Amino acid sequence: MHLQPSALHAAPVSAPAGMARAVASGCPGASVPLSGRSRNGHDAPMSPEPGDTDWSAQLRRVAEGDRAAFALLYAHFAPRLKSFMLRSGAGETLAEDIAQDVMASVWHKAPQFDAARAGASTWIFTIARNRRIDDQRRAARPEPEVLDWGPEPEPDPTEALSVQAETDLLHRALHGLPQAQRELIERAYFGEQSHREIAVLTGLPLGTIKSRIRLALDRLRHGMDRS
């Protein structure tokens, strides 16, 4: 069972192919070979780029009860969740509480994580977003109707690789954005201003990831052949 590259890649994608090979070779936790480019295209030995660790694989281990994998996820995401909440206007105590709560949810909900639908950071982001809304409202956030995978009991594992690859691509593009542009996105996500600016954003491969998800949804709805 393998994907048809011609049908799945709306645009040529180079980095994900290398990543798919790395993971398919049987070491899902191994670090992913990257192109080596960093912000502005220059070599910089600073913070590792997104995609250096396969967080989806770590999450699957957490689903099996692996506490060491959880500790890794915690060390990476908890301080970033706190930072995210601080930027969203939460005070020190609330930001810490939410970060801890979200990580507890990650532990409890890990068996529900579906790498074929979203990357690990995307999934954790949605938990944090819903937690923040729960804090501000009596009612839980209205969620769209749940879609279930079609007749097949398990999603194709290569689907998960594709989603992760597109997500990594998006993260790297975000990483390479000029600071001013990044700040516009941040302000919209932190609720500091309207989202009008999002609509004029360029330079992010959002269309690529959207087509990828759209194909997965089509397959869900219509049981499209994936062989």
Added chain:
Amino acid sequence: MTDRDDTAGAPHAPAKHPGAALLSAYAAGTLSESFDLTIAAHVSLCDACRAEVMSFEALGGGLLETMPPAPLARAMPEPAADRRPQATPGMQEAAARDGDLPAPLERYAGTSSARLRWRAVGGGVMQIILKAEGPGRARLLRIPGGMAMPHHGHRGIELTLVLGGAFHDGTERFARGDMQVAAPALEHMPVAEEGQPCICLAVTDAPLRFTSLLPRLAQPFLRI
């Protein structure tokens, strides 16, 4: 309900869909409850927008991933020995029958579409006001075929999502799943299509949670 090209960079909301600005705000979690509800209902019926929301969620994940880490005050708590049982998503299929409420709306209406408690508001029009916090008023409307849709105040964006039947606005026809996004300046005269009643979800006023609510004019016709 029609498909469309990639519009992540389009400056205007495409007809019949909420558009990138509202979808990204929904993904970011910065909308008011009534707007959240309306987008969730549309996304339940439209895979193009569902994919767009998921791509904006991936962007949110990217922001999270690249935040400068903030030092934690407390150490990592020991993970609970037993996982709390989580509600597993059941085989909840998208409502296919015409007039059915998408799942997020059923929760707000408190019942399925067959048992809705409509209230007459005059001229054969019926409505149900949905309880959502904050700015923005959400209500279900049932307009007899051939009748003009009630006019809502135009203080902010107005969203109308068709759930059953259809309405026409000028040359455009809006059917189940279609959403009309009306800017404050838009002059429009929607009319329910002849035949079966048009059932829609209508939301008006300030969409952003942090926007202050303007004093509202009395709207005795709709009793809100």
